[in-house]
Amino acid sequence: MxxxxxxxxxxxxxxxxxxxxxxxxxxxxxxxxxxxxxxxxxxxxxxxxxxxxxxxxxxxxxxxxxxxxxxxxxxxxxxxxxxxxxxxxxxxxxxxxxxxxxxxxxxxxxxxxxxxxxxxxxxxxxxxxxxxxxxxxxxxxxxxxxxxxxxxxxxxxxxxxxxxxxxxxxxxxxxxxxxxxxxxxxxxxxxxxxxxxxxxxxxxxxxxxxxxxxxxxxxxxxxxLPIKKKAKKQKIKQYVVLLIRNDQGEYVIEKRSDQGLLANLWQFPMVPLDEVGIDQIEQWMYDKCGIDLQMESDCDNLKHTFSHIIWEMDIKKASTSQNFLNKDSLMFIAKEEIDNFPFPVSHQKMMKFL
Structure with missing residues (x-):
């Protein structure tokens, strides 16, 4: 023994x-x-x-x-x-x-x-x-x-x-x-x-x-006891999250990739601020997603912590006159239907601003 x-x-x-x-x-x-x-x-x-x-x-x-x-x-x-x-x-x-x-x-x-x-x-x-x-x-x-x-x-x-x-x-x-x-x-x-x-x-x-x-x-x-070494510090990623509404009162939602973090869940479009300046968001959304939008009001800031990463998110409202989207991962959805789609907790917290 x-x-x-x-x-x-x-x-x-x-x-x-x-x-x-x-x-x-x-x-x-x-x-x-x-x-x-x-x-x-x-x-x-x-x-x-x-x-x-x-x-x-x-x-x-x-x-x-x-x-x-x-x-x-x-x-x-x-x-x-x-x-x-x-x-x-x-x-x-x-x-x-x-x-x-x-x-x-x-x-x-x-x-x-x-x-x-x-x-x-x-x-x-x-x-x-x-x-x-x-x-x-x-x-x-x-x-x-x-x-x-x-x-x-x-x-x-x-x-x-x-x-x-x-x-x-x-x-x-x-x-x-x-x-x-x-x-x-x-x-x-x-x-x-x-x-x-x-x-x-x-x-x-x-x-x-x-x-x-x-x-x-x-x-x-x-x-x-027990002795446990501290985990590595989490990386911080900053985003602007856009609640984009069209003239029909529909919102743009986006399906995440089928690989990696939160795979296959839905979210509101997220703009990574390490790639894009605040004043370039409209142009970036047009180039990347084909959405012609106008930025409107600020809603709130949210922080969400994962085991290895922290998202710091500025939530902003935006509008578009479009009714169609050309990207498979994006869709317009009526506010009443959003509940039918699986969203991560961080984005569920944004729904009160719709």
Whole structure:
């Protein structure tokens, strides 16, 4: 056994953790009548999103796409619309691509082995472990940020958890500690522990079911762990966003590229200020988009933060006498119909100015 694990009585640790979980587990919709599809959808939604935010989205999504077959045959724009506001939209596109493969290749049965599951788009080591352990009750580690934090404290790991080598090391330890009797509950118990007790700041150790096993607590350094190097500073991009209205009261909307950030979502036209001066916007829009417009009033400024980039946006009204557009990615749309299209959160916030 690894030296770090010698300090832990593994059977007692498992019992303490699981007994706590059976009494205190959070009532989450994907835990009621669980199946592999629900587990998969919930885990994809929960990536980089808080549980409270996910719950209503999950319920609506399951109502609309109750099986892999429903999601596989759905129109991508409808799926993106259902995801609208959750962010990280590539998760939704990858999920649908993978679900289509499950229908085509595996007769609608989600694979229950590591190799086939890992080959599906958007399923990384954590999601794979979560599906195999939670849905198929296999003793496979599922190591996310919560789990890294909990085990860096329990085992007093003082290496940077942002490093791949540290994640691998912790994954290996979880693989040795996980309950073989009830791996599904074990992994969910660690997630709940990290979410409710072993929190990033001010963990409530006195309520922790595995406090007596925790090396960091014994040495009084639980608040110093985990060690994580700061992410790179985000780049700032400045835009003017144009709410362009024609004489019919229709607005110009634009479909983003099918690759990269916010792929295939709709937005109001954005003019990059690192390429274009404020006084050149009308000319740039004519040259790039074939829209002859007149700038009008200023509406507001908005800032939107992504993991790697910050958009600073000046929202301005503009008008055009055109009724037709010559670019495939652009269209005129009546104000009442805008709700039918999936927009990123930043652009939804602009709709009050229409």
């Amino acid at each position: 690894n030296k770090r694990l010698q300090s832990i009585n593994i059977p007692v640790f498992q019992t303490d953790l699981l007994e706590w979980y059976y009494l205190n587990k959070r009532d989450l919709p994907w835990r009621r009548e669980p199946n592999p599809y629900k587990t998969w959808v919930s885990e994809i939604m929960l990536q980089q999103t808080k549980v409270d935010t996910v719950i209503p989205y999950f319920n609506r999504f399951m109502e609309k796409y109750p099986t892999v077959y429903d999601l596989a045959k759905a129109d991508e724009q409808d799926v993106l619309k259902s995801w609208e506001g959750l962010g990280y939209y590539s998760r939704a596109r990858n999920l649908q691509t993978a679900v289509r493969e499950v229908v085509d290749t595996y007769n609608g049965e989600i694979p229950n082995n590591e190799k086939e599951l890992a080959s599906l788009k958007g399923i990384g080591p954590y999601t794979k472990g979560a599906i195999l352990s939670i849905a198929f009750n296999q003793p496979v580690p599922a190591v996310d940020g919560n789990v890294l934090r909990v085990f860096s404290r329990i085992l007093q790991i003082e290496d940077d958890i942002a490093k791949q080598s540290t994640k691998k090391e912790i994954e290996q330890y979880v693989g040795e500690i996980i309950s073989h009797q009830d791996p599904s509950s074990f992994n969910q118990a660690i997630m709940d522990l990290g979410a409710t007790i072993c929190t990033p700041k001010k963990p409530t150790c006195m309520f922790c079911p595995v406090m007596e096993h925790c090396q960091a607590f014994q040495h009084g350094i639980q608040e110093q």
